[in-house]
Amino acid sequence: MLIVMDMHAGPVEVEAVCNEIRSLGLVPHPMPGAQRTAIGITGNKGSVEAARFESMRGVMRVIHVTAPYKLVSREFHEDNSIVKVGDVAIGGTGFVVMAGPCAVESAEQIDEVAHRVKLAGAHILRGGAFKPRTSPYSFQGMELAGLKILAGARKEHGLPIVTEAIDHESLDQVAEYADMVQIGARNMQNFSLLKLAGRCGRPVLLKRGMAATLDELLMAAEYIANEGNPNVVLCERGVRTFADHTRNTLDLSAVPFIQRTSHLPIIVDPSHGTGKRHKVAPLSCAAAAVGCDGLMVEVHPHPDSALSDGPQSVDPGQFDDLMKRVTAIIAVVGRSLNCSQ
Ligand code: PEP
Numbered sequence: 001m002l003i004v005m006d007m008h009a010g011p012v013e014v015e016a017v018c019n020e021i022r023s024l025g026l027v028p029h030p031m032p033g034a035q036r037t038a039i040g041i042t043g044n045k046g047s048v049e050a051a052r053f054e055s056m057r058g059v060m061r062v063i064h065v066t067a068p069y070k071l072v073s074r075e076f077h078e079d080n081s082i083v084k085v086g087d088v089a090i091g092g093t094g095f096v097v098m099a100g101p102c103a104v105e106s107a108e109q110i111d112e113v114a115h116r117v118k119l120a121g122a123h124i125l126r127g128g129a130f131k132p133r134t135s136p137y138s139f140q141g142m143e144l145a146g147l148k149i150l151a152g153a154r155k156e157h158g159l160p161i162v163t164e165a166i167d168h169e170s171l172d173q174v175a176e177y178a179d180m181v182q183i184g185a186r187n188m189q190n191f192s193l194l195k196l197a198g199r200c201g202r203p204v205l206l207k208r209g210m211a212a213t214l215d216e217l218l219m220a221a222e223y224i225a226n227e228g229n230p231n232v233v234l235c236e237r238g239v240r241t242f243a244d245h246t247r248n249t250l251d252l253s254a255v256p257f258i259q260r261t262s263h264l265p266i267i268v269d270p271s272h273g274t275g276k277r278h279k280v281a282p283l284s285c286a287a288a289a290v291g292c293d294g295l296m297v298e299v300h301p302h303p304d305s306a307l308s309d310g311p312q313s314v315d316p317g318q319f320d321d322l323m324k325r326v327t328a329i330i331a332v333v334g335r336s337l338n339c340s341q
C-alpha cells in the first residue's frame with residue numbers, strides 16, 4: 001500500500017502516519033518527492049485497511065500496490081532512481097559503460113585494459129576475481145589477489161570498479177575493495193547472498209538469471225532493497241532458449257518492461273547475451289537504441305588467449321569502434337556519455 005500525502009502536509013503529519021503504520025506492526029517507507037511525500041508500507045501479509053489512513057490529517061490518497069514487489073516498483077516510487085558508483089551516476093541522462101575482461105588475469109592485463117577502455121570513454125572497470133565457472137577445471141579467478149589488482153587500477157586510472165561476489169566470504173572481500181558488487185546470473189536467486197548484498201553498504205549490479213522471468217528478477221532486487229540498500233542496478237544478460245546461434249538470447253524487451261514496472265536503472269550485457277564477439281557491437285547499438293541506462297562489455301587485450309569468455313570478448317580496437325557507434329545512437333535517444341551528476 002502507498003499513502004500519498006497532500007502538498008501541504010508537513011513532517012508532523014508524515015510522522016503521525018508513520019506511527020500509525022508502526023502501530024500495526026508494519027514498516028513505513030517515507031519517500032519525499034518534489035511536490036509531495038509518499039509513504040510506502042511493507043511487512044503486511046494481506047491487505048491493510050485503507051480507511052484507517054484516509055481519515056488522517058494530510059493524507060490525500062491511499063493506493064493499493066498490486067505488484068508483488070514493493071520497494072523496487074514504479075508504483076511505490078514514481079521517479080527514476082539514480083545509483084551512484086564513485087562519481088558515476090547510473091540512471092540519469094548519462095549512458096554508463098562498464099568494460100573490462102571477464103576475469104582478472106594479471107596486473108599488466110588490467111592496466112592495459114583500464115587504460116584503453118578509459119580512453120574509449122568507459123566509466124567503470126569490470127573484471128572478475130571470483131569466477132563462477134561451469135567446469136571445476138576452468139580458471140576460477142585470482143580471488144583476493146585479483147581484487148588488489150583492481151583496486152590498484154582504480155587508483156592508477158581513476159575508474160570505479162565492479163566485480164562479482166559468488167558467496168558470503170567473497171562478498172565481504174568484494175565490498176571492501178570494489179565500488180560496486182556484482183551478483184551474477186547463477187546467484188540471482190541465492191536469497192541469503194541477496195540479503196547480505198542488501199547489507200553490504202555498496203551499490204549492487206544484479207544480473208538476470210539465465211532462466212529467470214522479469215518478475216523473479218525484480219523480486220530478487222526486492223530482497224536487496226528490503227535490507228535497506230536501494231542502490232540496485234539491473235542487468236539483462238540474455239536467457240537460455242532453443243536458439244543455438246548464440247550462447248544466450250538477449251531479451252531487449254526486458255528494458256521497456258523494467259522501465260515501466262520499476263524505477264531501478266537497467267543496463268545490458270551484450271557479451272554474455274550473445275557469446276559471440278561479432279555480435280557484441282550490433283547488440284550494443286540495439287541496446288542503446290532501446291533506451292537502457294548503459295552497457296557491460298567484456299574487453300580483453302588478447303581475447304584469443306583469455307582464461308575466461310574469450311570468444312565473446314572484444315579487443316581494445318574493436319571496443320573503440322563499438323563506442324563510436326554507440327555514442328552516435330545514444331545522442332538520438334537523448335543521452336550522452338556524461339555521467340557525472
Ligand atoms: C560475468 O559477468 O563475467 C558473468 C559471469 O556474468 P553472468 O553472471 O551474467 O553469467
Ligand code: MN
Nearest residue numbers: 102298308309
Ligand atoms: Mn564473463
